[in-house]
Amino acid sequence: MTKRADALQIRPVGEGEGLVFVTRRLVRFSHVDPAGIAYFPRIHNFIHEAFEDLWEEYIGVRYFYLIQDLRIAFPMVHTEVDFLQPLRFGERPEIRVSCFKLGRSSLGLRYNIVVDDRLCVDARTTTTCIDADKLKSQPVPQEYRVFFEKIYNPQ
Numbered sequence: 001m002t003k004r005a006d007a008l009q010i011r012p013v014g015e016g017e018g019l020v021f022v023t024r025r026l027v028r029f030s031h032v033d034p035a036g037i038a039y040f041p042r043i044h045n046f047i048h049e050a051f052e053d054l055w056e057e058y059i060g061v062r063y064f065y066l067i068q069d070l071r072i073a074f075p076m077v078h079t080e081v082d083f084l085q086p087l088r089f090g091e092r093p094e095i096r097v098s099c100f101k102l103g104r105s106s107l108g109l110r111y112n113i114v115v116d117d118r119l120c121v122d123a124r125t126t127t128t129c130i131d132a133d134k135l136k137s138q139p140v141p142q143e144y145r146v147f148f149e150k151i152y153n154p155q
Helices: 040-059 063-068 142-150
Strands: 010-012 019-024 076-083 094-102 106-115 118-128
Touching: 019 040, 040 063, 040 076, 040 094, 040 106, 040 118, 040 142, 094 142
Parallel strands: none
Antiparallel strands: 010 019, 019 094, 076 118, 094 106, 106 118
16 A cells, blocks of 8 residues: 555646646557557546556555455446547557546546647546445545545636
8 A cells, every 4th residue: 555656647737727647558459449549448448547546656545455455436427538539559648637526425537648749538537435335425535535635626
């Protein structure tokens, strides 16, 4: 349960836009269709992998540990994705994660997937904090909530 400071990137996005957590992916051959463009379900995988990276690299808790040992989960209850530009085989997109909604038991996270200065994907997800045994919503624990407050940007 330690933060990997060497992998952590929290940085300002732009004037008045707050902070984002940043992680990267590699678009592999197995991710693309015959046209060499990332197949859309793979983008959803990238988004969830970035969510897991956020927990481990930024918050300092492996998502697996959160679910298996602490019995806290954040299932996705809503998602919307705008595919703006294709992701191609061999590219290394940067995934910038910010929090646009911080409710009592819910988190709204935004994922901008960028190659160079080209915004390729703009995705938003809503997750609900639940007790993994009872499958009932519960407040986001304060020790984790403070991390989401740092990357909060309601835009």
